[in-house]
Amino acid sequence: MERFEVNSLAETKTVAEQLAAQISGPVVIAYFGGLGAGKTTFSRFLCEALGSRDEVTSPTFAMVHEYSGRLPIYHFDMYRVSDYEELYSTGYYDYLGQGVLLIEWSENIQEELPRQYIRLNIEHGESEASRVITIERMGEQI
16 A cells, blocks of 8 residues: 655645556546545546546536546546446446546445455545545555
8 A cells, every 4th residue: 555645736746647657557546535635636637647638527417527548537426326226327337447447436336346446545634735645456456
C-alpha cells in the first residue's frame, strides 16, 4: 500500500501522474472517500496524465462519462446506485475490461468490484487543503 499526504493540488496531481505511469492496460480504480474529499479532482488529474484532453466533470447525473486518452477511460459515479438493477443499468458490466474504469462511491458496489482492482482512498487531512491518499492493489498484482 502506498500512502501520500498532500497539501496542494500540485501534489495531488503528482500522485495521479505516478499512478497513471503504472497503468498499462484495462483496470478498475475504485474510489473511496467522503463528500468533497477530491475524487473528481483526482480523476481530472489522472485523465490528463493518461493523455486525455477532454473536460473531466463529475458523472453524478449521467452516471458515466467517457474520455479519450492512451486508453479509453470510463468515469462512473455510483452514489445513487443501491441495487443490482441500478448497477446493471449503468452499463458497468459491459465496460469491465474495456479500459480504465474510475469508479467514485465504490462503497455502494463493493460486492461487485472485480477480483483485481486498485483501491484509492482519499480523506481530508489536517488542514482544508490537505488530503491523505492511499493506493492499494487488491487481488493479484495488477
